Amino acid sequence: MVITGLVFAGIAALIHVYIFYMESIAWTGDRSRATFGIASLEEAEVTKALAFNQGFYNLFLALAVMIGIVVFAAGNTTVGATLIFVGAGSMVAAGAVLLCSSPSKASAALKQLVPPLLGLLSLALGLSL
Template sequence: MVVVALVFAGLAALLHLYIFWLESIAWTGPRARRTFGIRSQEEAETTRSLAFNQGFYNLFLAVATIIGIVCVAAGSPTVGATLVFAGAGSMVAAGLVLLLSSPSKARAALTQLAFPLVSVVLLAIAVLSGGM
């Protein structure tokens, strides 16, 4: 169960790395504008610094989760699980904030929180059952 939890954590981290790329690197490009519903180049330029900063939040959550996966694999399950819970748990929380604050963005929120939620639930079951 730990392995499956870590696979989902890895998928969540990859998704958040992609979101980082969209927000911090490709924000004014057509893919990011389409993904986030930015209607004009002017709007993209106006919101660029906000998106740039937000992208780094996603990067840091992904990095914490990846380091946690590596720690578990390297034989430090307590440190690793703690980092995965912090990184993936924050991804779930951010997805819930988006869902509750902007119900029209439910699809994006559920996409953002699905992988990390599965990871957190499975990892919690593994920890509580003594499987780590």
């Protein structure tokens, strides 16, 4: 179960790196605008600074999880698991906030919160056995 938890946490981190890319680097591009429901280039330009900042939050969460995986794999289970639980737990919480505040974005929220949730549950179960 521990390996499963680390894999799901890693997938969650990669998803959040991609979200960082879309929000902080490619926000005004067609794909990012379509993904986030931004109809016009003008609207994307107006919200660009907010998206840029938000993208970095996603990157920092991903980095916490990735560093946690590396530290865990290097043998420091406590520090590694703590980083994973904090980073992935924050991903789950952010996805839950999106789901509750914007039910129309349920698909995006579930993509954001299900992989880290599976990682957390699997890792917790694996560590408790």
